Amino acid sequence: MENYFNYFTEIEECYRRCRNTPSLLSPLDWALIESWKDAGIPLAAVLEGIESAFAKFQKRPPHIQRVNSLAYCTQQVMKAAEEMQDSSSSQSRSPVAASAVQDAAPFSNPEIVQFLERNGEALTRAADLARDAGQAGLSEDLRRAAGELQGLTSQQRESAAPELEALERRLSALEDILGASMLRASSVDLLADLKAEVARGLGPYRRNMSAAQIESLERQFLKKRLFEHYRVPRMSLFYL
Structure with missing residues (x-):
């Protein structure tokens, strides 16, 4: 399977x-x-x-x-x-x-708990960096997300069998919220640089993709780079 x-x-x-x-x-x-x-x-x-x-x-x-x-x-x-x-x-x-x-659950409950704990700690560090950079709104959103992960971690510790689909939905929603927050916090110059980077990389392959595929790829690339730039961990269980 x-x-x-x-x-x-x-x-x-x-x-x-x-x-x-x-x-x-x-x-x-x-x-x-x-x-x-x-x-x-x-x-x-x-x-x-x-x-x-x-x-x-x-x-x-x-x-x-x-x-x-x-x-x-x-x-x-x-x-x-x-x-x-x-x-x-x-x-x-x-x-x-x-x-x-x-499939049977691909991860043990302790693995999921460790993943959530690790991401919660990383979010707290990212929140500190955002605060030091004068991005109070982003810092607040990151701390709020870290608190939500703490709650999810407690639930997972008490769970006999992880409900992966429900957990993944919550983590994906959290990722979307943080992605939007980072986008709002980003300067015009940073976004322009990232969009130029994806344009250069896509150049030779545009003819192999539809407009919808190109738009989706540009969106995902921008999201990935923003998470890296602000040192925010990816939430999805796909990254465990």
């Missing part, structure tokens, strides 16, 4: 295996994976699409430059997802919901 909480690592391993190099994924690649996850693209479709894209690439003349970004695989990933959706209506469930139904 697919374990959607391994979504990121399995895609990374598949890409590196197909590319036959130990190179790390770029920030743009990670943002693309996030956009697929948020769009509900099944893990199996992503892996099939990557393998199909590389199989086609291998048939090209040997002088063609190697694949340098996961974005090269976008068309094949979307094609695989569409074919999978056509073949089975059950694929319309969200990744987390499917995981909860199909």
Whole structure:
């Protein structure tokens, strides 16, 4: 059975295996994976699409430059997802919901508690940094989020079996709130620099993506960079 909480690592391993190099994924690649996850693209479709894209690439003349970004695989990933959706209506469930139904819990309760505690501590540190930078509103939002994580941590300690789907919904909502707060706190110059960075990275691959896909990727890349810039941890269990 697919374990959607391994979504990121399995895609990374598949890409590196197909590319036959130990190179790390770029920030743009990670943002693309996030956009697929948020769009509900099944893990199996992503892996099939990557393998199909590389199989086609291998048939090209040997002088063609190697694949340098996961974005090269976008068309094949979307094609695989569409074919999978056509073949089975059950694929319309969200990744987390499917995981909860199909698989045993991929994490132990102590692992989840440690994850929440670690993120709560990181949020407190990020709140201190925001306060020192004169960003009182962001600092307050980060401290409020840290307090909410403390509450979730207490609930998990008392839980005999973690309800992953419900917990993931709360963590994702918290991530969205913090993302919006960081966006409000960011200067025009910072946002312009981040948007220019994604534009440079997307340049060679725009023809392989629809306008909606490009917009989603830009949004995910900006979100990822903002979390990194303000040293805010990712909340989702996908990052455990």
